Amino acid sequence: MSEYRTERDSLGEMRVPAEAYYGIQTLRAMENFHITGITMAHYPRFITALAHVKHAAARANASLGLLDESKARAIARACEEVASGLLRDQFVVDVLQGGAGTSANMNANEVICNRALEMMGHQRGQYEFLHPLNDVNMSQSTNDVYPSALNIALILDLRELIDAMEHLRKAFWRKGQEFADVIKMGRTQLQDAVPMTLGQEFSAWAVTIGEDVQRVDEAEDLIFEINMGATAIGTGLNSHPDYTRTVTEKLVEITTLKLVSSPDLVEATQDTGAYVQLSGVLKRVAVKLSKICNDLRLLSSGPRCGLNEINLPPMQPGSSIMPGKVNPVIPEVVNQVAFAVIGLDVTVSMASEAGQLELNVMEPVIALSLFQTINMLRRACLTLADKCVSGITANRERCRELVENSIGLVTALNPHIGYEKSAEIAKEALRTGGSVYDIVLEKGYLSREELEDILKPENMVRPRYVLGR
Template identity: 55%
Template sequence: MGTRKEHDFIGELEIDDSVYYGVQTFRAVENFKMTGRTLKNYPFFVKAFAQIKKAAALANKEVGVLDAQKADAIAKAADRLINGEFIDQFVVDMMQGGAGTSTNMNVNEVITNIALESMGHKKGEYQYLHPNDHTNLGQSTNDTYPSSIKVATHEKLGHLLEAMEELKKELEKKAKEWKDIIKMGRTELEDAVPTTLGNTFNAFASYIKSDIAKIKAARESMAVLNMGATAIGTGINCHPDYKFVVEKKLKEITGVEFKPAEDFIAATQDTADFVHVSGALKTAAVRLSKIANDIRLMNSGPRCGLGEVNLPKMQPGSSIMPGKVNPVICEVVGEACYEVIGNDVTIMLCSERGEFELNAFEPGIAYALFNSVIVLENAMRTLAQKAIKDLTANPEACKNAVLNSIGIVTAFNPVLGYEKSASMAKEALQTGKSVADICLERGYLPKEEIDKILDPKNMLNPQMKSKK
């Protein structure tokens, strides 16, 4: 198709005429070769940016600073991006210098050139519609970029919450199914006192329920935008009514109740909202990793481990040991959680580096935050579908562990006292005898009383009687 000439204040470049991006995008592609992951790998971010640009164009038309033909052409071009077209034109690396200017210009240039063609012009004929003067009218990277991150994150958190609800339901099913299966509780990897497999999985479900609430609360901060702040929050080069209209237009486009920040200057330089969301994601990752690892340990065996539950057999586990099956789903979920935890550090450091009126490290925040939401959603769904859904229990193995445990000596404390109970535990460890037999041999209690004390069902509930 040949080439076209485009220029910026640095100079002039030949641009392949088949592409819809322009000179500033081209420079960014040459300058930023960091992750190998470009905007097109995050289509939800491109969609969010296009929604912002459409809202801006329609707001500028309504307040009378952009004529209807140009505004409508921009809005229709943005609609095509919202619908997933032209995604291959978003070629800038997610990790970039310049506070996101290259991303903003990639979007501005693509929308402008799509709009130019719809108006009967050629790509690059910016005298008819300009990426900066029209598509970016009343805007700055410093309000469109963080606002687009928030719009994108708000949507993706919705998907994450759906995945978390799915996992919670699967855990609750197991908790109900296994409510009567007695198992040994453990503290510090040592025998403690009895519980049920149902209790264990109900606790797991409670973790997820708690994290759903935390993420929902953090998500609310993603609906507070600084559109209309322009460069540093003062609204320079922006119509005074624009900031009110653009929020209304964005709500019409997305269906979400986005609202303007109370203090645009503070909102333009402060990225703590992203730290808040990342913190909620990190908490969920920590808990999810614990769930996955506990199940991995309960599954250990099949004959020389705990063997309390059976994970679905997903794939052969060894290239040398026939018949070996590894708990790969629990392991990959743990790895995903570690990435989220690491990303939280990145987000914290990038946020802390904001100086004066702008945080130049927002691209690092966007990259880490998006990756955290994506990988955590995948981890939640993977554990639910490939581990919990078809997980089975070994009731006999659970019961035998309780009956053979020395930890049940704790149940004798209220009757015999700590010293006698500890002495029985010591002898049981040295001789291999059961604590019940030792108690009977020493004549501490009759067999009927011992059997009653060591009934697993009795050990699951408070038994101490009032002395009044």
């Protein structure tokens, strides 16, 4: 067998490695786009989604009498293999590419075509029997294939992200229950505020993550709308009048996803608003995760010269020069994920804005940004849950000590002695280092029994009726 085969396109001839399932247009893309070093093979769900789209198109074209049944069966079988993970190493095009994703589409066309040719008893490259464009790409354009496949891949990735977020939410919720009886000082502007429980703090983080699960769900709903049948710009040129409906139905059968055809394919082919919306929601997730990690780092600061209210599980030695130092490395890496996600959101915004007339050619960088964002956030949630939150312990005595010595206790006196006297006590406590409790007794503002009831930390962590008000 020859080491190479010769293939031709509109630009001329090239020698393609004989063992390759990809063809000449993929080879040209490999030569043109040495950009990220990340090939399509790095995102298997996108390859699976492309295979699903090609499979659905073949079945639709056959049912409409446009594609020979034997060709359609071979294409379908090849697509099933690709969707299952076979031939993944043949998807060699850089994910960042010019041409609005044409190279990715052609990579899929050629791999599926050559595998189908083998199944039909022919050799790779014998396109007179089955053609990557005339047959595998029938009734299609990159401009409907690429975004439709991207949407399918994003839906599959988002489901894993949601699972990871739920895993993290449950980890915080369990700690909220475990720390429900740990009294501590709440803070605003990094200053003492009023008492709360450590359980309330952790439960609040669980709730905020749960809210973001709902927001991701809502953003995902926009991604179920696809533009298959649009072909080049949404007019459906070179497709059967019933193709859009038929291919969408076949795609729903193959993927089991609730995909729907856009009501206006011209608008859908140029619009990337759903990606902007999704990216913005994912940025929101990242920002809130980063804020939580900031709090974890503050609450665990010390251990002797910081707040030291909680202990993060020690994951690795923290310094090459300071023996015994242990750093909050898991919250730190999640912070960095958030910074990266925020930057990727800017990329999606700029790429979406750069669309012109009937097509946005910047979809490859949108796809790369969203894939990276979802993947990093998913791993960050799992890492934070399993390597940090689940192992957090509370320093109960330290938390109580800070409450009892805090000036913040004076807030609870407002309804009983008024703001002015409460402020007077706070100032004196700060000036003298005395306790709020002792100063109130010395001034005779309240009896010992009244004071003990009012300043009991457990009575200050929930609403409480004040007699006479």
